[in-house]
Amino acid sequence: MSAFSDSLIQKEAWSGLMMGNHALVRAMIESGVMVVSAYPGSPTPEIGEALLSVPEEQRPYHFEYSTNEKVAIETAFGASINGHLSACFFKSVGLNVALDSYVQMPLLELTGGMVVILGDDPGANSSQNEQDNRHIARRAYSPMFEPGTPAEAYRMFKAAAALSQKYKILVTLRMTTHVCHAREVIRFDALPQHDYDWTPRYNPPHYLAYWPITSNVFPLKRKTFAKLAAIEKDACSSEFTEEWAPNGKAPIGGRRLGLISFGIPAYSLLENLDESGASIDILKLGITYPLPMERILNFLREHDDVLLLEELDRVFEPEIKSACFDAGITCKLHTRTEVEHLMGEFVPHRTWALLSALWPEAFAPRMAAAPAQEKVAPRVAQMCPGCGHRSAFHAVRELIEQEYPGAITVADIGCHTLGSLEPYNMGTVLLCMGHSNGTAAGMTIGNSVEKVGDKARPVITFIGDSTLFHAGLPAIINAAIYNHNITLVVMENYTTAMTGHQPTHANGEYGDKLNIPDVLEKCGVEFIRSVPAYQQDAIKDALREAIANPGFSVVIAKHPCMLKFLREKARKLARQKVMAPRS
Amino acid sequence: MADVNAKFSMNIYLCGVGGQGIGLLSEVLIRSCMEAGHPVKGVDTHGLAQRGGIVASQVKIGARLFTPRIPPGEADLIVALERLEAYRGIVAMLKEGGTVVYYDTEYQPIGVRMGRDQYPAAEELEAAVAARGGRLERVHLEDLPDPRMQNTALLGRLSSLGAIPGVSAEIIENNLRAVVSPAALEANLEVFRRCSHAPVASQG
Numbered sequence A: 001m002s003a004f005s006d007s008l009i010q011k012e013a014w015s016g017l018m019m020g021n022h023a024l025v026r027a028m029i030e031s032g033v034m035v036v037s038a039y040p041g042s043p044t045p046e047i048g049e050a051l052l053s054v055p056e057e058q059r060p061y062h063f064e065y066s067t068n069e070k071v072a073i074e075t076a077f078g079a080s081i082n083g084h085l086s087a088c089f090f091k092s093v094g095l096n097v098a099l100d101s102y103v104q105m106p107l108l109e110l111t112g113g114m115v116v117i118l119g120d121d122p123g124a125n126s127s128q129n130e131q132d133n134r135h136i137a138r139r140a141y142s143p144m145f146e147p148g149t150p151a152e153a154y155r156m157f158k159a160a161a162a163l164s165q166k167y168k169i170l171v172t173l174r175m176t177t178h179v180c181h182a183r184e185v186i187r188f189d190a191l192p193q194h195d196y197d198w199t200p201r202y203n204p205p206h207y208l209a210y211w212p213i214t215s216n217v218f219p220l221k222r223k224t225f226a227k228l229a230a231i232e233k234d235a236c237s238s239e240f241t242e243e244w245a246p247n248g249k250a251p252i253g254g255r256r257l258g259l260i261s262f263g264i265p266a267y268s269l270l271e272n273l274d275e276s277g278a279s280i281d282i283l284k285l286g287i288t289y290p291l292p293m294e295r296i297l298n299f300l301r302e303h304d305d306v307l308l309l310e311e312l313d314r315v316f317e318p319e320i321k322s323a324c325f326d327a328g329i330t331c332k333l334h335t336r337t338e339v340e341h342l343m344g345e346f347v348p349h350r351t352w353a354l355l356s357a358l359w360p361e362a363f364a365p366r367m368a369a370a371p372a373q374e375k376v377a378p379r380v381a382q383m384c385p386g387c388g389h390r391s392a393f394h395a396v397r398e399l400i401e402q403e404y405p406g407a408i409t410v411a412d413i414g415c416h417t418l419g420s421l422e423p424y425n426m427g428t429v430l431l432c433m434g435h436s437n438g439t440a441a442g443m444t445i446g447n448s449v450e451k452v453g454d455k456a457r458p459v460i461t462f463i464g465d466s467t468l469f470h471a472g473l474p475a476i477i478n479a480a481i482y483n484h485n486i487t488l489v490v491m492e493n494y495t496t497a498m499t500g501h502q503p504t505h506a507n508g509e510y511g512d513k514l515n516i517p518d519v520l521e522k523c524g525v526e527f528i529r530s531v532p533a534y535q536q537d538a539i540k541d542a543l544r545e546a547i548a549n550p551g552f553s554v555v556i557a558k559h560p561c562m563l564k565f566l567r568e569k570a571r572k573l574a575r576q577k578v579m580a581p582r583s
Numbered sequence B: 001m002a003d004v005n006a007k008f009s010m011n012i013y014l015c016g017v018g019g020q021g022i023g024l025l026s027e028v029l030i031r032s033c034m035e036a037g038h039p040v041k042g043v044d045t046h047g048l049a050q051r052g053g054i055v056a057s058q059v060k061i062g063a064r065l066f067t068p069r070i071p072p073g074e075a076d077l078i079v080a081l082e083r084l085e086a087y088r089g090i091v092a093m094l095k096e097g098g099t100v101v102y103y104d105t106e107y108q109p110i111g112v113r114m115g116r117d118q119y120p121a122a123e124e125l126e127a128a129v130a131a132r133g134g135r136l137e138r139v140h141l142e143d144l145p146d147p148r149m150q151n152t153a154l155l156g157r158l159s160s161l162g163a164i165p166g167v168s169a170e171i172i173e174n175n176l177r178a179v180v181s182p183a184a185l186e187a188n189l190e191v192f193r194r195c196s197h198a199p200v201a202s203q204g
């Protein structure tokens, strides 16, 4: 029990410094969330840390890391239709994994309420793309909230949970990396009394109520559209649809100027206005699906020129422009014009540049600083000293250089993705979690001595244990059944290392039931060798054998994650006389 | 409590290498600024914190705060845990006349180890800071008991310099007590006191 976890469950109202991710946990507890599920991924892991910081016997909620995002969202869904308020969180691209289930959920009556928290990543700080999940919420008909600060994240989660319970609809809270990781003083409310009734309350009014198939889909859709229409009205009167006029609203050059934005970009604009003193007002959106269109149109009617500033894709723009067309709005609606503006975060110096291009009289153009003369050596992330992956990659690289110069290597997601970088350059194709053996299967087709003689090239894939159980198994089973000529190197380290050592379902925290060789064997893999990652010769021998073996072959390179091992050892021996860095 | 001047503001940029303990450094600094009466916002701006990548954290204090982000070339104070990262911070973030306090230790990136890139010498940092009219403070303890205390040594120097108005040694100590694990506290306080009391020129 720490002061931190104490504060998460403290009964009285209080105010203190909190990171956005941690503030969400206080919001969950205040809202009476009973079930939380997740798959670890930046920028959201600190939500899990905070949930786990409360001693188990004092947690009013059940929390678990699922095998993947799809399982996580289904777990939260099951809890919700059983009458329990639930929440689920994962990173931006995690939604792609959960999508098949996510798109169904807003059609169904989520009697307990449910909020999905997404960690979107404008700027691609820790993700393989910067996909804009505002599109996806629309495609699924899930109402969306978008906070711009930790304090807003806290208040919006509570509002999202309340909205979800009011309409029994799945609500999505879209965080972005630097809302997750920002810290500020937040005023927290007192903890309401919740009864935490675990009675299963799954009572569908009709046996087809949770069965969205064929024509049964249409009544469900009608119901959802009616909910969305009502929520649009709520959004118009929501406390999160705000009008800010920090410098008053006097016309500039005879024209009334305005801004429409949301999330962090809205605060960047506010900072710019504070500096400029220009009397331009902002319509700041908080519920961004459905858009509070009546408020937006009214704002446009009251102005002559408005800049709509979105971050990433043009999602609101077509919706607002078509509404303007129907309403005969004459206000000049400015939007972003350059491709560069469709990428990256809108931090204050970038929004200033946009504003000064549009309204130079109010935002004096700033000279771009001359590029610095000094040359600074780049630094890229590296695997830790002593990491077993290093040793395995070293062996594979040496073997390929000496004996299989044309070999193709395919990476997957995890710490071992860093093997693609120098000095190993092992695993040079990367898509997403679990892709390696699917991609590799395609690369083996026709790639045989029979068809192309000595032009045939071995295909080697890498995957870690957590990723293997997350999304790796279907492609492994496929490769085993078709006997695709892939050599898979499983980098087994007994943890989910990359995101901060969350437990994996493989051998580790959960016991030893999921023994990878046994699992692979049951999946139809016939060639399996296990070697310690530190025995380079043994790895090479196993690989030679695996490559010579026609068909799908697996070499498991085992080594516990060194970082985790050292930290645990330090903790265990209570030798930690110094302050440990927080991950 | 320091007087909160409506016009006073300060941008503090913290940087280092993943695993050096920047999280704790920024936590203690933010809390100390708060205790000194400054309104404050912070944000960690690195993606993957571990695996030896670049880590950075931004802290803004002042009465008119909207975002925690520091524009390039606008840091009044840079606190760096490592020499190359200090150099990177200076080049990208230091404001004209700003102050840099860095711990002089070396974590060579792969490009340097492969002989492709240059690792900056202390003189290069001096030149870069001088070109920006700033002030450079080097911190290094030959007998530091553990490299994980480099952040504490920096906190000590920050307090002896009075780098942040109102943030006294006493306030930082309070927050070290609140944040550092009990087992590690005494050793850290010792390093902190050594660096916060020592006359500025005599270390290293």
Ligand code: SF4
Binding pocket: A382, A383, A384, A386, A387, A388, A389, A415, A493, A497, A498, A561, A562, A563, A564, B051
């Ligand atoms: S965290 Fe573990 S698995 Fe990842 S690079 Fe470090 S030692 Fe290797």
